[in-house]
Amino acid sequence: MSDDKRLRVMSWNLWWRFGAWQERAPAIAATLVREEADIICLQEVWDDGARNFAAELAGELGYHHAWTPGARPNGIHMGNAILSRWPIAGHEGIALYGQAGADEMRVALRADIEGPGGQIPVFCTHLNYLPYHSHIRQRQVAGVLEFIRASRPCKYPPILCGDFNAEPMSDEIRMITGLAAVPVEGLALLDAWSYCHPEHSGFTWSRANPHAAETLEPERRIDYIFTGYPRPGGKGQILDCRITGNVPVEGVWPSDHFALVAELRL
Numbered sequence: 085m086s087d088d089k090r091l092r093v094m095s096w097n098l099w100w101r102f103g104a105w106q107e108r109a110p111a112i113a114a115t116l117v118r119e120e121a122d123i124i125c126l127q128e129v130w131d132d133g134a135r136n137f138a139a140e141l142a143g144e145l146g147y148h149h150a151w152t153p154g155a156r157p158n159g160i161h162m163g164n165a166i167l168s169r170w171p172i173a174g175h176e177g178i179a180l181y182g183q184a185g186a187d188e189m190r191v192a193l194r195a196d197i198e199g200p201g202g203q204i205p206v207f208c209t210h211l212n213y214l215p216y217h218s219h220i221r222q223r224q225v226a227g228v229l230e231f232i233r234a235s236r237p238c239k240y241p242p243i244l245c246g247d248f249n250a251e252p253m254s255d256e257i258r259m260i261t262g263l264a265a266v267p268v269e270g271l272a273l274l275d276a277w278s279y280c281h282p283e284h285s286g287f288t289w290s291r292a293n294p295h296a297a298e299t300l301e302p303e304r305r306i307d308y309i310f311t312g313y314p315r316p317g318g319k320g321q322i323l324d325c326r327i328t329g330n331v332p333v334e335g336v337w338p339s340d341h342f343a344l345v346a347e348l349r350l
Contacts, residue, residue, distance in 0.1 A: 128210065196238075276348075
């Protein structure tokens with residue numbers, strides 16, 4: 085657990101039920117237990133109608149959770165989830181833009197977390213994955229930022245996590261950070277990794293991971309933790325960001341993505 089002056093946030097794409105998912109599940113749980121994050125944002129979380137992986141992970145951690153469904157490959161839902169050490173006062177899921185013929189049923193999830201210093205607004209999403217879908221991701225980003233703007237203002241800045249399937253200098257990411265025209269006037273977020281490590285690549289899709297390597301795709305940073313600018317007193321200031329989930333657990337690689345953990349000031 086982070087200390088009483090720090091908030092530890094984790095984001096991770098769990099690779100749905102691809103590969104040896106039953107073997108990967110304990111490795112995922114062990115990684116979450118080890119990291120002791122206060123808030124965990126997860127993508128590609130499965131629900132088969134009888135079992136919900138977010139609920140199972142929350143149960144192992146003793147956490148609260150919220151989940152929203154997106155696509156349903158092979159009849160098994162793939163969604164986003166937020167797990168929290170502290171109670172979740174409310175949550176909402178929304179559908180994001182999907183172009184005809186390329187609608188991947190992407191969604192965004194908001195959870196209002198009752199933190200020790202007041203409510204913390206947390207958002208989790210996962211955008212279209214194909215490299216030539218930047219135009220779709222840009223509209224999805226606009227939808228996510230509108231979702232943030234429409235949510236009740238809090239004293240703590242918003243936290244946005246997810247697998248954006250886009251590199252830092254893509255138009256869609258620059259729209260979030262204010263390096264390109266923002267889709268929501270007055271709203272730009274900080275990229276925790278680049279804030280802490282501007283000179284380092286921070287690849288979360290890496291050939292060091294055999295699940296990613298077998299796709300023959302280039303290495304890149306596509307997973308992010310974004311935060312609003314710090315509030316008075318330093319609430320939300322980014323203190324650290326690091327990669328985790330980048331080693332096997334008893335010989336099993338937990339996911340095809342590496343995870344991120346950021347430390348923020350409470």
